[in-house]
Amino acid sequence: MGSALHCAQTMQTLLIDGLWCTPDSETAIDVIDPSHDKTFSTIGRGSAADVDRAVAAARRASLGVWRNTSALERGRLLARAASLILEHADELAAIEARDTGKPLRQARAEIDVTVRYFEFYGGAADKVAGHVIPFLQGHQAIAVREPHGVTAHIIPWNYPAVMFGRSIAPALAAGNAAVLKPAEDACLTVLRIAQLLIDAGLPPGVLNIVTGLGSEAGAALSAHPDIDFITFTGSPQAGTLVQQAAALHHTPCVLELGGKSPQIVFDDADFDAALPAIVNAIVQNAGQTCSAGSRVLIARSRYDEWLARLAATFRELKVGVPEGNHACGPLINRRQWQRVAGLVDAAIGEGVERIATSSIASDAPQAGYFYAPTLLGNVPRTHPIAIEEVFGPVLCALPFDDEDDAVALANATSYGLVTGVWTRDGSRQSRVARQVRSGQVFINCYGAGGGVELPFGGVGKSGYGREKGLAALDEMSVIKTVVQRYE
Numbered sequence: 157m158g159s160a161l162h163c164a165q166t167m168q169t170l171l172i173d174g175l176w177c178t179p180d181s182e183t184a185i186d187v188i189d190p191s192h193d194k195t196f197s198t199i200g201r202g203s204a205a206d207v208d209r210a211v212a213a214a215r216r217a218s219l220g221v222w223r224n225t226s227a228l229e230r231g232r233l234l235a236r237a238a239s240l241i242l243e244h245a246d247e248l249a250a251i252e253a254r255d256t257g258k259p260l261r262q263a264r265a266e267i268d269v270t271v272r273y274f275e276f277y278g279g280a281a282d283k284v285a286g287h288v289i290p291f292l293q294g295h296q297a298i299a300v301r302e303p304h305g306v307t308a309h310i311i312p313w314n315y316p317a318v319m320f321g322r323s324i325a326p327a328l329a330a331g332n333a334a335v336l337k338p339a340e341d342a343c344l345t346v347l348r349i350a351q352l353l354i355d356a357g358l359p360p361g362v363l364n365i366v367t368g369l370g371s372e373a374g375a376a377l378s379a380h381p382d383i384d385f386i387t388f389t390g391s392p393q394a395g396t397l398v399q400q401a402a403a404l405h406h407t408p409c410v411l412e413l414g415g416k417s418p419q420i421v422f423d424d425a426d427f428d429a430a431l432p433a434i435v436n437a438i439v440q441n442a443g444q445t446c447s448a449g450s451r452v453l454i455a456r457s458r459y460d461e462w463l464a465r466l467a468a469t470f471r472e473l474k475v476g477v478p479e480g481n482h483a484c485g486p487l488i489n490r491r492q493w494q495r496v497a498g499l500v501d502a503a504i505g506e507g508v509e510r511i512a513t514s515s516i517a518s519d520a521p522q523a524g525y526f527y528a529p530t531l532l533g534n535v536p537r538t539h540p541i542a543i544e545e546v547f548g549p550v551l552c553a554l555p556f557d558d559e560d561d562a563v564a565l566a567n568a569t570s571y572g573l574v575t576g577v578w579t580r581d582g583s584r585q586s587r588v589a590r591q592v593r594s595g596q597v598f599i600n601c602y603g604a605g606g607g608v609e610l611p612f613g614g615v616g617k618s619g620y621g622r623e624k625g626l627a628a629l630d631e632m633s634v635i636k637t638v639v640q641r642y643e
């Protein structure tokens with residue numbers, strides 16, 4: 157598995173000023189294979205002092221070498237990084253699959269998405285243009301886009317490589333120097349890809365990484381006075397702490413938090429097309445996807461019929477080790493398994509009906525954190541399982557009466573990330589898309605989180621600000637207005 161594992165075994169998992177180093181404290185965090193519940197590596201537990209060093213290195217790079225690197229050259233560097241990541245795609249997919257437990261085939265596809273981020277933002281780097289503003293006679297007014305300076309990036313464990321690309325590629329393209337705190341539960345591909353960026357020619361200090369705990373390195377980074385912008389992806393609870401810390405220094409943030417995304421299936425839907433998309437949207441990554449379609453809202457007149465078809469599909473699915481390329485792998489850790497099982501058991505105890513469960517492959521290790529995808533019915537609309545994020549492969553089915561009821565039900569949580577709408581009626585497609593409270597809407601399709609090109613982010617408890625697409629470059633830069641009087 158190359159240098160990511162080597163770095164991890166030597167605990168040299170901090171990247172500061174272009175050098176891999178051990179944290180101040182020499183304390184280790186175990187890296188656990190969730191398919192086997194076995195420690196197979198360690199990472200360094202970075203401290204506030206390590207974060208200080210990383211931020212100082214980023215500041216030097218931001219004021220020095222990186223400021224003097226043209227947008228064209230930044231773009232070329234990201235494009236070189238994309239090629240190197242692609243060359244190492246199989247190696248990276250193997251690391252990702254072991255670290256997170258996800259199916260190898262899925263991990264490989266995610267490396268392609270990571271490559272796309274570097275390609276997309278590499279190509280966009282020299283297209284971050286400002287504009288000229290009509291103003292008073294004898295004055296020229298322009299608005300230019302500048303990098304923030306030093307950006308902080310806190311990312312989760314569910315899609316480590318993809319999250320790295322999504323966060324870091326636009327930041328560097330826009331001209332920022334970055335400090336990244338990856339998730340303690342899975343970050344080995346992040347370390348390996350960072351080395352590939354160095355191999356592509358990234359100057360020292362432009363990307364710095366501090367591995368460690370959220371409550372330590374993460375908290376220190378979000379409270380740091382010399383950070384100009386924060387992008388955080390994770391739970392609403394940690395998002396609140398990050399916002400509070402950032403408020404101390406008025407540091408702007410983008411927050412990508414959780415979701416309870418609905419798939420609305422009207423009575424005229426093409427259910428043959430909807431069925432695999434609905435199942436995939438909750439089973440992919442064992443439901444550990446912020447934009448997982450975790451609620452299926454079905455027109456009451458078709459509810460029994462379509463619920464039976466969903467149940468039959470759930471019963472066919474298998475969960476197992478990454479090499480088996482099953483529908484999904486284990487949950488990320490024991491705590492997450494206990495949380496998911498606890499929420500489902502509590503719901504069943506309160507009258508929610510278990511309509512169908514998938515099976516765990518016979519060769520799946522007993523110790524692994526495997527949780528069989530579960531379809532729940534008879535779910536009261538306000539029950540916690542119907543409105544709160546589970547972050548596991550658990551789909552709640554609820555019937556609705558008419559279009560107004562469907563929209564009301566879709567909007568009945570405090571989240572608003574992604575919505576799927578399944579209907580053949582074009583007018584209804586437009587009406588519903590406009591009325592749902594959601595950062596993205598997919599009509600007769602569902603791409604959990606959407607493509608690299610599509611602006612992505614939430615409303616309400618799902619967060620604010622946008623990543624992906626060209627919108628990310630707006631977030632990662634700031635407008636400066638320059639007014640010049642001329643004779």
Ligand code: NAD
Binds near residue numbers: 310312390392413446
């Ligand atoms: P988490 O919030 O515990 O951790 C996410 C990251 O934040 C990790 O790197 C962690 O170390 C760090 N962190 C934790 N506490 C912190 C603190 N006090 N200060 C600074 N950083 C801190 O979340 P998780 O359990 O790793 O991920 C699951 C959650 O993330 C789910 O709610 C899910 O919906 C959400 N998520 C959202 C998106 C999105 O794009 N909207 C993507 C993936 C995950």
